[in-house]
Amino acid sequence: MKAYEAQKIRNVAILGHSGSGKSNLIEAILYTGGKLDRISKPTDAAKITSSLGLTSLEYKDYKYNIIDTPGYFDFESEVISSLLAVASVIIVADSTTSLQVGTDKALEFADDNNLPRFIFVNKIDSEKADYYKVLDELKQRYGKKIAPFHIPWGKGDSFKGYINVVDLFAKKYNGKNCDIVDMPDDINDELEPVRAMLMEAVAESDEDLLEKYFNGETFTQQEIHRGLRKGVISGDIIPVLCGSTAKSIGIHTLLDMIADFLPSPLDKMTIDKKEFEGQIFKTLIDSFVGRVSYLKVIQGSLRPDMEVNNLNKRTKEKIGKIYTVTNNGLEETELANAGDIVAITKLQTSLTGDTLAEKLDAKTQELPKFPKPQMLVAIEPLNKGDDEKILQGLNRLMDEDQSFTWERNPETKQTVVGVQGDIHINSIKDKLKEKFGVDVKIEDLKVPYRETIKGKSDVQGKHKKQSGGHGQYGDVKIRFEPSDKKFEFTEELFGGSVPKSYVPAVEKGLIESMEKGVLAGYPMTNLKATLYDGSYHDVDSSEMAFKIAANLAYKKGIEEAHPILLEPIMxxxxxxxDEYMGDVIGDINRKRGRVLGMEAYKQGKQIIKAQAPEVEIFKYAIDLKALTQGQGYFEMEFNGYEEVPSQLAEKIISDAHKESSKTE
Structure with a gap:
């Protein structure tokens, strides 16, 4: 594929609710552009898309770089990555249902990133299609911004094609494709109000056009296109188009309108440097090629064999070959100009978000802000001995997916993975199998409980052992009480009852003892111990003897000081x-949580500040999505520990004893 200048490039992301037909739209575009022989049926078995996909094609002297994004909210980070590279978005809406959550979410993404957008209402050939219902719902939410560029011609059995409201022509579906035909006479009642609304949008885009509109003058087609393009690029106009991806209806017009109305890279950024600058917006791990980096060229040009700087990591990278990504794979290219999107392979240190540049003093691009993990789970290998392969696989997968985290918890001895939801963790599980040959099982997390005391005690710990020859002797008296610190040790010895040389052994013995509490074997915390008396033997005393004495004092003292169980609070x-506030607050209360406050957010949303035990919210990501039809989002951070209610504590302690007896 030849190199294109920025004004002839269109970088577009496809967004929308899962099942709306995003991937099918990509196929329809490729089919229309002569790159595919057929379009998959919507009923064909489809694998859940977990990663963005890039494909480029040439159509009527333009290069289209089109990014397909997952529809499931668990893969929101892929949408965020795609928006680093594009100048506009197409949001696919399903005409057979009410406006979906994913449509709203996509429009919100476009607003937050100041990106012009089209809404493509899909499946208009379906018996269940109701274009005007979707249009009305869009108008209710977004008002005068909504501008229908298409209206359907007929519906269900009487479906014939669609009307281009902008250029006033009809396209009739002949069973294979669409032909331009004369405007039907019976469409005027539907066309006139939509056309009038469109002319009003044109008028409001420019003062001269507004004056002409008020004077009752008719706009030329050139003025209409100029006004609409200006409004679309500014975000004041959201065009609504319609079609059918399954039958390639409306796709030619969609491609033409992308070129006519959506921005080129020049409309969204200043290109004024000769030296290369670019940003990686996606990293993929390919089983055959290895690391593949998708990169947007921001300034200058990129050529094979260039040496560039990674501005984030302060390392150098050697560019090998440059590729255009097509539906047939990677196609070598000799040049990529500013505004274009290409693929590079085998970069050594560069990852998603990194800025590459010829000069070290170039501007470092802003890093993407991915959502924090919303759900924690444990994964373990099905086959013993695969632990190392799991860790290697997770590290490699983090190169391409920065929205999950993992760590090996030394306390629970679990590999803990932080993900966005259940679909996300299942995707990671599948990738570990497919790419690294590791079968894993998903387990619930073990809660890192703690133990502490609420009361005080004063005890003696005495270790005396004589078995012939050298004996063992250590004797300590210790007061135990609660502390604000994890562990606090003091000594108030007088008269040499315990030699100073043995005091560190007493402290060490207590620290080692605190690794296991007396209730359920969980680590002890918030404890103060004061060594105030004891005795020793000139010959038989030793550091080990005093460590054992401290352990005896610990067990006795903790049991007498009202030990309790603590749980982590988030x-x-x-x-x-707003409409889900009551349900969410009620659910927090059922999870033994407490609401700390509420405040207004944006676009009819509220922020709830709350606290809840960690054990109750391991799967809160799933619960919140169910409560809010996928519209809720949350972040969590560790706060501290609080006492477990007595009835729950009894069961936890009992279960811990049963588990301990199994391993003994």
Whole structure:
């Protein structure tokens, strides 16, 4: 594929609710552009898309770089990555249902990133299609911004094609494709109000056009296109198009309108440097090629064999070959100009978000802000001995997916993975199998409980052992009480009852003892121990003897000081639409949580500040999506530990004893 200048490039991301037909739209575009022989049926078995996909094609002297994004909210980070590279978005809406959550979410992404957008209402050939219902719902939400560029011609059995409201021509579906035909006479009642609304949008885009509109003058087609393009690029106009991806209806017009109305890279950024600058917006791990980096050229040009700087890591990278990504794979290219999107292979240190540049003093691009993990789970290998392969696989997968985290918890001895939801963790599980040959099982997390005391005690710990020859002797008296610190040790010895040389052994013995509490074997915390008396033997005393004495004092002292069980408490920041506030707050209360406060957010949403026990919210990501129809979002952070209610504590302690007896 030849190199294109920025004004002839269109970088577009496809967004929308899962099942709306995003991937099918990509196929329809490729089919229309002569790159595919057929379009998959919507009923064909489809694998859940977990990663963005890039494909480029040439159509009527333009290069289209089109990025397909997953529809499931668990893969929101892929949408965020795609928006680093594009100048506009197409949002696919399903005409057979009400406006979906994913449509709203996509429009919100476009607003937040100041990106012009089209809404493509799909499946208009379906018996269940209701274009005007979707249009009305869009108008209710976004008002005068909504501008229908298409209206359907007929419906269900009487479906014939669609009307181009902008250029006033009809396209009739002949069973294979669409032909331009004369405007039907019976469409005027539907066309006139939509056309009038479109002319009003044109008028409001420019003062001269507004004056002409008020004077009752008719706009030329050139003025209409100029006004609409200006409004679309500014975000004041959201065009609505319609079609059918399954039958390639409306796709020619969609491609033409992308070129006519959506921005080139020049409309969204200043290109004024000769030296190369670019940003990686996606990293993929390919089983055959290895690391593949998708990169947007921001300034200058990129050529094979260039040496560039990674501005984030302060390392150098050697560019090998440059590729255009097509539906047939990677196609070598000799040049990529500013505004274009290409693929590079085998970069050594560069990852998603990194800025590459010829000069070290170039501007470092802003890093993408991915959502924090919303759900923690444990994964373990099905086959013993695969632990190392799991860790290697997770590290490699993090190169291409920065929205999950993992760590090996030394306390629970679990591999803990932080993900966005259940679909996300299942995707990671599948990738570990497919790419690294590791079968894993998903387990619930073990809660890192703690133990502490609420009371005080004063005890003696005495270790005396004589078995012939050298004996063992250590004797300590210790007061135990609660502390604000994890562990606090003091000594108030007088008269040499315990030699100073043995005091560190007493402290060490207590620290080692605190690794296991007396209730359920969980680590002890918030404890103060004061060594105030004891005795020793000139010959038989030793550091080990005093460590054992300290352990005896610990066990006795903790049991007498009202030991309790503690559980981790998490801070929650929850963002939900107003209409779900009651349900979400009620659910927090059922999870033994407490609401700390609420505040208004944006677009009819509220922020709820709350706290809840960690054990109750391991799967809160799933619960919140169910409560809010996928519109809720939250972040959590560890706050501290609080006492477990007595009835729950009894069961936890009992279960811990049963588990301990199994391993003994």
């Amino acid at each position: 801070d929650l920041t929850i963002i939900v639409p």
